[in-house]
Amino acid sequence: MTPLIAVNELSIGWGDDVLLEHASFAVERGDIFVIVGGSGCGKSTLLRTLIGLDVPMSGSVKIDGTSGARLGTGRPEFGVMFQSGALLGSMTVGENLALQLTEWSDLTPDAVSAIVRAKLRLVGLQGAEDKMPNELSGGMKKRVAIARAMVLEPTLLFLDEPSAGLDPVSSFELDALILSLNQGLGLTVVMVSHELESIFAIGSRCIMLDRDSKRIIASGEPQALRTSSGDPRVSAFFNRHAAPVPPPVPSASGPSAPRSSSPRQSAPEVMP
Numbered sequence: 001m002t003p004l005i006a007v008n009e010l011s012i013g014w015g016d017d018v019l020l021e022h023a024s025f026a027v028e029r030g031d032i033f034v035i036v037g038g039s040g041c042g043k044s045t046l047l048r049t050l051i052g053l054d055v056p057m058s059g060s061v062k063i064d065g066t067s068g069a070r071l072g073t074g075r076p077e078f079g080v081m082f083q084s085g086a087l088l089g090s091m092t093v094g095e096n097l098a099l100q101l102t103e104w105s106d107l108t109p110d111a112v113s114a115i116v117r118a119k120l121r122l123v124g125l126q127g128a129e130d131k132m133p134n135e136l137s138g139g140m141k142k143r144v145a146i147a148r149a150m151v152l153e154p155t156l157l158f159l160d161e162p163s164a165g166l167d168p169v170s171s172f173e174l175d176a177l178i179l180s181l182n183q184g185l186g187l188t189v190v191m192v193s194h195e196l197e198s199i200f201a202i203g204s205r206c207i208m209l210d211r212d213s214k215r216i217i218a219s220g221e222p223q224a225l226r227t228s229s230g231d232p233r234v235s236a237f238f239n240r241h242a243a244p245v246p247p248p249v250p251s252a253s254g255p256s257a258p259r260s261s262s263p264r265q266s267a268p269e270v271m272p
């Protein structure tokens with residue numbers, strides 16, 4: 001069977017700034033496929049290229065065997081949540097969800113309302129349709145954005161850093177939601193993330209991009225990349241939490257300066 005997404009010899013970048021060269025990889029149906037890499041290495045650009053918003057320098061992206069999938073030129077075949085995940089602040093949650101439905105279908109208002117209610121139930125926010133976005137917590141906004149991405153019943157969902165800016169509990173709940181959509185509906189998910197907990201908890205496959213070499217420097221199951229990669233850059237990324245945390249240095253003159261080695265020193269170790 002052909003993969004759901006087949007990327008062949010893809011090069012992407014802006015002007016003379018090449019971000020990734022000759023990248024080939026496949027996303028299989030049912031995957032939770034995670035794209036990782038340092039800040040500015042081109043993860044979001046790659047995601048936008050996969051959905052057809054950015055045009056590659058060369059190479060091809062085929063979704064379900066066809067190339068040239070274009071967001072904005074027809075009914076989208078997939079759901080997308082961008083990094084900002086922004087809801088339209090002047091519209092209620094229900095109106096945010098109804099937008100694409102009214103644009104791409106001839107459903108009656110009652111049918112649209114029924115689908116909106118069902119999608120909110122799917123993400124655990126039943127009854128929230130009359131709320132305004134600014135009444136919601138960060139985690140709830142992300143759930144609404146996922147519900148909105150699901151209104152046209154996609155089988156493929158793209159998420160750019162879904163848990164960015166969320167507290168650990170909301171982040172954990174969002175992972176559980178993504179996993180339940182994947183397992184319950186068979187949804188294939190392609191997401192950008194740098195949250196190790198999330199990657200190990202729900203990721204089935206992973207690629208790591210590298211800005212300097214402009215290559216995919218790792219590809220495989222997250223756990224395997226953690227334990228068996230011979231590449232120090234890959235090993236360092238996937239083992240960030242395993243590094244022992246030095247005790248704070250007592251200081252007579254007040255609190256010590258923040259340590260800079262790891263941004264998440266106080267987080268518990270990730271359990272396999």
Ligand SMILES: Nc1ncnc2c1ncn2[C@@H]1O[C@H](COP(=O)(O)OP(=O)(O)O)[C@@H](O)[C@H]1O
Pocket residue numbers: 014019037038039040041042043044045046
């Ligand atoms: N629309 C754009 N126009 C020009 N350069 C861009 C644009 N979007 C991103 N870039 C550049 O491409 C590089 C990669 O950006 P991005 O894909 O957002 O990285 P990441 O998501 O990995 O942090 C950055 O140097 C960024 O400045």
Ligand SMILES: [Mg+2]
Pocket residue numbers: 043044045083160192
């Ligand atoms: Mg990004």
